[in-house]
Amino acid sequence: MRLTLKIWRQKGAADKGGFVRYPVDRVDGEMSMLECLDVLNESLIEKGEEPIAFEHDCREGICGSCGFMIGGVAHGPMPATTVCQLTMRHFKDGQELVIEPWRAAAFPVIKDLIVDRRAFDRIIASGGYISVSTGNAPDGNAHPVGKEMADRAMDAAACIGCGACVAACPNASAALFTGAKIAHLNLLPQGKPEKDRRALRMVGQMNAEGFGNCTNIGECTAVCPKEIPLEVIAIMNRDYLRASVVRREELVAAIAPVSGWDVGGKS
Amino acid sequence: MSSIAAAPPQNRAPGFWASTNGKKIVMAVTGAILFAFVVGHLAGNLQIYEGPQKLNAYGRFLHSIGELLWPVRILLLTCVGLHITATAQLALRAKRARPVGYSRRQAIASSYASRTMYWSGPIVLAFVIFHLLNLTAGYIHPGGAFVEGDVYHNVVSGFQVWWVSAWYIFSIGLLGLHLRHGLWSMFQSVGIHQPRYAAAMKSAAFAIALLIVLGYISIPISVLLGLVK
Numbered sequence: 179m180r181l182t183l184k185i186w187r188q189k190g191a192a193d194k195g196g197f198v199r200y201p202v203d204r205v206d207g208e209m210s211m212l213e214c215l216d217v218l219n220e221s222l223i224e225k226g227e228e229p230i231a232f233e234h235d236c237r238e239g240i241c242g243s244c245g246f247m248i249g250g251v252a253h254g255p256m257p258a259t260t261v262c263q264l265t266m267r268h269f270k271d272g273q274e275l276v277i278e279p280w281r282a283a284a285f286p287v288i289k290d291l292i293v294d295r296r297a298f299d300r301i302i303a304s305g306g307y308i309s310v311s312t313g314n315a316p317d318g319n320a321h322p323v324g325k326e327m328a329d330r331a332m333d334a335a336a337c338i339g340c341g342a343c344v345a346a347c348p349n350a351s352a353a354l355f356t357g358a359k360i361a362h363l364n365l366l367p368q369g370k371p372e373k374d375r376r377a378l379r380m381v382g383q384m385n386a387e388g389f390g391n392c393t394n395i396g397e398c399t400a401v402c403p404k405e406i407p408l409e410v411i412a413i414m415n416r417d418y419l420r421a422s423v424v425r426r427e428e429l430v431a432a433i434a435p436v437s438g439w440d441v442g443g444k445s
Numbered sequence: 446m447s448s449i450a451a452a453p454p455q456n457r458a459p460g461f462w463a464s465t466n467g468k469k470i471v472m473a474v475t476g477a478i479l480f481a482f483v484v485g486h487l488a489g490n491l492q493i494y495e496g497p498q499k500l501n502a503y504g505r506f507l508h509s510i511g512e513l514l515w516p517v518r519i520l521l522l523t524c525v526g527l528h529i530t531a532t533a534q535l536a537l538r539a540k541r542a543r544p545v546g547y548s549r550r551q552a553i554a555s556s557y558a559s560r561t562m563y564w565s566g567p568i569v570l571a572f573v574i575f576h577l578l579n580l581t582a583g584y585i586h587p588g589g590a591f592v593e594g595d596v597y598h599n600v601v602s603g604f605q606v607w608w609v610s611a612w613y614i615f616s617i618g619l620l621g622l623h624l625r626h627g628l629w630s631m632f633q634s635v636g637i638h639q640p641r642y643a644a645a646m647k648s649a650a651f652a653i654a655l656l657i658v659l660g661y662i663s664i665p666i667s668v669l670l671g672l673v674k
Contacts, residue, residue, distance in 0.1 A: 416636025
């Protein structure tokens with residue numbers, strides 16, 4: 179199978195960037211999208227060109243590292259799939275695929291297809307934790323959790339933080355991600371002590387980052403590789419509304435976004 | 446007390462109105478109030494089929510309760526103002542949230558109505574302003590003299606002008622699209638979502654929007670066909 183990959187190349191945050199067309203011969207239908215890029219990169223390295231930078235880690239759809247737009251759809255045309263699990267047999271011989279990074283102000287491009295998703299880390303850091311006593315491990319089943327509630331929390335916790343929801347949203351909203359992270363703890367008794375503060379802080383942080391608003395149109399859940407339901411956004415809104423009404427303390431501080439990729443590390 | 450004042454937060458998290466979630470909740474509540482008006486207004490309008498006396502009496506009745514009429518009008522205007530302010534601010538924020546657009550983007554799940562809210566809203570607003578000048582104030586009333594108090598006459602002579610009716614039908618159609626998404630979306634914004642009812646709620650939003658459109662456009666169509674004269 180022959181494919182033409184029209185890929186976004188950008189040297190760094192300051193570079194303007196642009197598309198470059200790469201013909202790729204001998205694409206095997208069993209290859210994943212990332213393996214197809216590996217093959218292309220091998221040939222680029224052999225020619226002495228700079229290989230295409232893309233993020234990847236587990237290559238089994240559970241780490242949340244990989245992801246880019248293929249033909250205008252986050253993670254490509256197959257539902258519930260990350261690009262590492264998207265096999266090339268879903269494309270036709272001779273097809274041209276437009277591949278570009280997630281586009282959002284909160285996700286600045288680092289290089290080529292890699293974007294800086296630390297805004298997600300800051301949202302999690304602002305409230306994605308529970309209080310536990312240190313010392314001996316608690317008794318198993320000390321907190322009774324109903325099966326239905328456990329399932330709902332587990333469905334929300336399946337979020338791998340890949341960023342496809344933001345990428346697919348016309349407003350670049352992080353509502354599905356933040357909703358999933360709030361819901362998976364707020365639905366469980368272990369998450370109860372910080373429930374209100376979590377909703378306030380995580381929503382506050384999401385708004386302090388440059389994400390847009392949710393218009394409830396559902397593009398996010400359609401591209402989500404873990405099929406996080408739209409319901410988590412309603413859970414976020416409900417918990418946020420409740421917490422806004424009942425809160426007694428002053429407004430919570432947001433974590434300041436770190437500007438620049440190399441700030442904070444050893445250069 | 447001093448311990449609270451000691452360390453003011455360096456970065457304050459956005460408050461309720463400053464947050465996108467808070468603005469959407471405001472939009473949901475104001476939208477619900479405006480929807481209630483749309484239903485009430487339709488119920489009043491449909492009295493046109495009961496003849497001039499009935500409709501004109503209804504108009505007089507509304508004006509006779511002046512103490513109530515203006516509070517209601519102020520409430521509606523406040524809702525319109527808040528709904529539009531929140532939308533405009535959110536739209537500008539959404540634009541800033543994606544400074545570099547995609548070369549290609551494909552919508553795979555969203556409805557046409559949901560993607561065109563930013564268009565249907567302003568056009569309906571322009572229509573409402575025209576509609577108020579046309580049939581409430583009477584400043585723009587092609588198709589004969591505007592008679593204060595003779596609601597029936599004003600409506601019929603107004604709608605006999607084809608482009609007034611066409612503009613009305615077009616705008617009501619857009620209002621239907623707006624409601625089709627908005628009636629479902631408002632529940633999501635305030636945090637009500639039960640997967641078991643989600644499909645039924647979407648269908649209900651569609652059905653209600655359709656009924657409202659049919660109810661409203663039946664009036665200019667009846668006038669144009671000569672059924673109401």
